[in-house]
Amino acid sequence: xxxxxxxxxxxxxxxxxxxxxxxxxxxxxxxxxxxxxxxxxxxxxxxxxxxxxxxxxxxxxxxxxxxxxxxxxxxxxxxxxxxxxxxxxxxxxxxxxxxxxxxx
Numbered sequence: 409x410x411x412x413x414x415x416x417x418x419x420x421x422x423x424x425x426x427x428x429x430x431x432x433x434x435x436x437x438x439x440x441x442x443x444x445x446x447x448x449x450x451x452x453x454x455x456x457x458x459x460x461x462x463x464x465x466x467x468x469x470x471x472x473x474x475x476x477x478x479x480x481x482x483x484x485x486x487x488x489x490x491x492x493x494x495x496x497x498x499x500x501x502x503x504x505x506x507x508x509x510x511x512x
Contacts, residue, residue, distance in 0.1 A: 409468040409476075412508055413444035416464045422447045431489055457483050460497055460504045467506035476507050 415438075424436050432454040438446035450461045460483065470476045473486055473494050483504065484497035492511040497504050 409470055411444065412467040412469050412506075413438035413446045414464060414466055415446050415448050415506065417448050417450065417460075417462055419449060422449075425449075428489075457497075457504075459483060459499065459502075463504055465497070465504040465506050467508055469508050469510060471509070473507055473509035 415435075422436055424440065425434050426437065427434050432451040434449040434451070436445075436447040438444045444467075450456060454461065473496060477486070477496055477498065480498040480500075482496060483499050484495075486494050486496040488494050494509045495506055497506050499505070
């Protein structure tokens with residue numbers, strides 16, 4: 409696994425907002441800082457678990473998403489938010505973790 413970003417939910421506005429209507433979320437660019445910090449504001453009708461909308465998550469790139477999900481508590485099923493990327497969320501010790509697989 410390779411660290412990708414830290415997603416921090418907020419209800420406040422932040423600099424450099426990027427609206428993602430198809431995901432019902434507004435984010436900051438996690439690549440604009442050396443630590444991968446990404447602010448996230450979920451829209452009122454965002455269809456995600458409260459855990460994801462209220463607790464910071466860490467995201468890791470994995471080689472095989474389906475293998476990584478085996479035996480884990482999946483809280484957001486695998487989906488493709490953008491071309492060449494598959495993501496899913498699991499719960500680990502009460503915290504959300506995002507797993508990301510980029511197409512090779």
